[in-house]
Amino acid sequence: MLTDFLTADHRVCDGLFAKAENAANDGDRDAARAAYAEFEAAMAQHLSIEESVLFPEFEARSGMAGGPTAVMRMEHEQIRAMMAQMRQALESGELDDFLGFGETLNILIQQHNMKEEQMLYPMCDRALADRAEALLERMQAH
Amino acid sequence: MNAGLSLEQAPPLSVPLRFFLSAPLFGLAAAGLLLWLGPDVLASRWSVGALALSHLLVLGVLAMVMCGALLQMLPVLAGVRVTRPRLVGGLCHGLLVLGTLSLAAGFLGVGQDGFRVAVVLLGLGLGGFLAVMGFGLARAPHLQDSVRGMRWALLGLALTVGLGLSLGLGHSGLGLPLLRWPLTDLHLAWGLLGWIATLVAVVAWQLVPMFQMTPPYPPRLRRWLAAGMFALLGWHSLAVLRGWPLAQLPALLLAAALAIFALITLRLLAQRRRKVGDTSLYFWRLGMAGLLLAAAIGAASRLAPPAVAASLALAATLLFLLGFALSVVNGMLYKIVPFLVWLHLQQRLATRIEVRHRIVLPNMKSILPEPRSRQQFYLHLAALAVLLAAVLLPALLRPAAVMWLADFALLGLNLLSATRRYGTECRRIDHFP
Numbered sequence: 001m002l003t004d005f006l007t008a009d010h011r012v013c014d015g016l017f018a019k020a021e022n023a024a025n026d027g028d029r030d031a032a033r034a035a036y037a038e039f040e041a042a043m044a045q046h047l048s049i050e051e052s053v054l055f056p057e058f059e060a061r062s063g064m065a066g067g068p069t070a071v072m073r074m075e076h077e078q079i080r081a082m083m084a085q086m087r088q089a090l091e092s093g094e095l096d097d098f099l100g101f102g103e104t105l106n107i108l109i110q111q112h113n114m115k116e117e118q119m120l121y122p123m124c125d126r127a128l129a130d131r132a133e134a135l136l137e138r139m140q141a142h
Numbered sequence: 143m144n145a146g147l148s149l150e151q152a153p154p155l156s157v158p159l160r161f162f163l164s165a166p167l168f169g170l171a172a173a174g175l176l177l178w179l180g181p182d183v184l185a186s187r188w189s190v191g192a193l194a195l196s197h198l199l200v201l202g203v204l205a206m207v208m209c210g211a212l213l214q215m216l217p218v219l220a221g222v223r224v225t226r227p228r229l230v231g232g233l234c235h236g237l238l239v240l241g242t243l244s245l246a247a248g249f250l251g252v253g254q255d256g257f258r259v260a261v262v263l264l265g266l267g268l269g270g271f272l273a274v275m276g277f278g279l280a281r282a283p284h285l286q287d288s289v290r291g292m293r294w295a296l297l298g299l300a301l302t303v304g305l306g307l308s309l310g311l312g313h314s315g316l317g318l319p320l321l322r323w324p325l326t327d328l329h330l331a332w333g334l335l336g337w338i339a340t341l342v343a344v345v346a347w348q349l350v351p352m353f354q355m356t357p358p359y360p361p362r363l364r365r366w367l368a369a370g371m372f373a374l375l376g377w378h379s380l381a382v383l384r385g386w387p388l389a390q391l392p393a394l395l396l397a398a399a400l401a402i403f404a405l406i407t408l409r410l411l412a413q414r415r416r417k418v419g420d421t422s423l424y425f426w427r428l429g430m431a432g433l434l435l436a437a438a439i440g441a442a443s444r445l446a447p448p449a450v451a452a453s454l455a456l457a458a459t460l461l462f463l464l465g466f467a468l469s470v471v472n473g474m475l476y477k478i479v480p481f482l483v484w485l486h487l488q489q490r491l492a493t494r495i496e497v498r499h500r501i502v503l504p505n506m507k508s509i510l511p512e513p514r515s516r517q518q519f520y521l522h523l524a525a526l527a528v529l530l531a532a533v534l535l536p537a538l539l540r541p542a543a544v545m546w547l548a549d550f551a552l553l554g555l556n557l558l559s560a561t562r563r564y565g566t567e568c569r570r571i572d573h574f575p
């Protein structure tokens with residue numbers, strides 16, 4: 001249940017990323033800027049949902065504060081740093097750099113998403129089964 | 143419940159990199175051997191020269207990269223935990239390198255000693271690799287399609303290694319009868335289809351939708367392809383060993399299954415949401431086209447009159463190994479090596495807290511520039527075309543061998559330059575004021 005909701009959110013972010021990348025690949029700076037802003041907002045929202053709603057609940061329930069969620073938080077920092085570099089490249093008009101950082105970011109995000117979708121989210125679904133609905137509401141309202 | 147540990151990041155960079163950097167060297171050895179032996183080598187798939195060549199390529203290049211990549215990726219892909227990666231990787235790599243060289247030496251005339259050494263080293267190296275991976279997969283936390291598929295691929299490798307070891311023991315003159323035929327036939331079938339094709343399919347349905355943002359593979363294909371291929375390979379084996387009826391049918395059905403997989407992959411790649419093309423994508427497309435052609439020509443060779451069947455079978459094998467498997471391996475290397483270099487630089491930077499916000503790391507495309515990998519792609523394509531032409535025109539074989547030398551040299555140089563960039567960036571991070 002949590003898995004489905006958050007996995008669908010990953011795919012939405014993927015779509016926005018592809019839109020920004022495709023625009024930059026066509027050399028369309030304005031479209032790339034607009035699409036990238038959308039992507040940034042969606043990613044920020046997604047990472048924040050996990051860090052301030054899902055992870056704390058899972059950590060409290062499983063007693064594993066230094067476990068999988070710590071690794072995920074660290075990868076979120078890597079993702080944020082890479083997104084900031086992409087923004088900088090975009091603002092200084094370096095579309096090639098933007099695409100180069102974009103390729104790196106995509107692999108980073110995809111392998112991160114896979115760990116979440118195949119391991120962490122199912123663990124959360126099991127550990128938090130009794131309050132999945134309340135959690136889902138909090139995530140949607142976040 | 144300690145599955146959380148498997149979320150940790152990659153093993154040390156040196157573990158996969160030693161496999162990846164060895165592969166082009168074995169490719170150079172194989173191409174050099176082709177140049178030296180000349181057109182005679184294509185006279186029969188079973189000539190000793192052809193056997194030495196094919197094992198340098200399959201063990202030294204394909205299995206080398208696949209083992210390195212699996213040690214790297216299985217923790218992420220399937221939650222498999224490899225304990226002591228440095229030791230496991232180092233031993234497996236060393237045994238595979240020395241074992242492959244002894245085996246090639248055995249075929250090339252060193253004789254029984256070469257085979258004896260090869261049987262021990264490859265048995266330990268690949269057997270150990272299988273044991274570690276199999277143990278990890280048996281305890282993998284979640285039973286997804288990819289874990290299930292990966293188990294089939296490892297079983298395929300285990301059968302191939304088992305058959306290979308029994309053939310090697312026969313060559314060693316240790317009193318075991320050399321059942322050259324039909325065991326060679328089964329060794330080849332299980333190695334190409336049960337191990338290589340199954341592994342590529344499992345990796346493809348996991349990675350192609352992720353990295354290229356395509357729709358997912360059809361669930362029924364993911365569920366049944368590997369199991370179906372194993373059933374057909376079992377049927378084929380019994381047909382060969384026991385003279386079961388309809389001996390050609392399982393081979394034709396296997397060709398059809400691989401053609402379907404290749405067509406589906408090509409269609410998914412045409413539907414991808416990312417429009418940015420890169421060399422890795424070119425290699426994947428070439429690989430799938432190579433698989434499609436290999437399946438069609440391989441099926442034709444089963445039905446053709448004996449006069450042309452041998453040439454068709456040779457062309458199908460070359461297309462499978464070099465057009466399909468080696469192309470996909472190339473495509474993987476061009477994604478995985480620059481990413482790993484970046485990832486390990488990132489981790490090193492993270493330890494220098496006071497300067498980490500002032501250093502900008504190079505991105506993947508500046509670690510391994512696209513024009514350089516693109517060059518190698520075109521060389522690879524040309525070398526493949528000339529080698530296939532040499533099946534009909536043996537005079538072209540030596541020119542083809544020279545092109546393969548250049549192809550592997552360029553691949554090696556590209557990977558080496560990425561590795562050296564890692565070294566210079568590490569020093570820049572360490573000495574940053």
Ligand SMILES: [Fe+2]
Pocket residue numbers: 047050072076112116
């Ligand atoms: Fe996340």
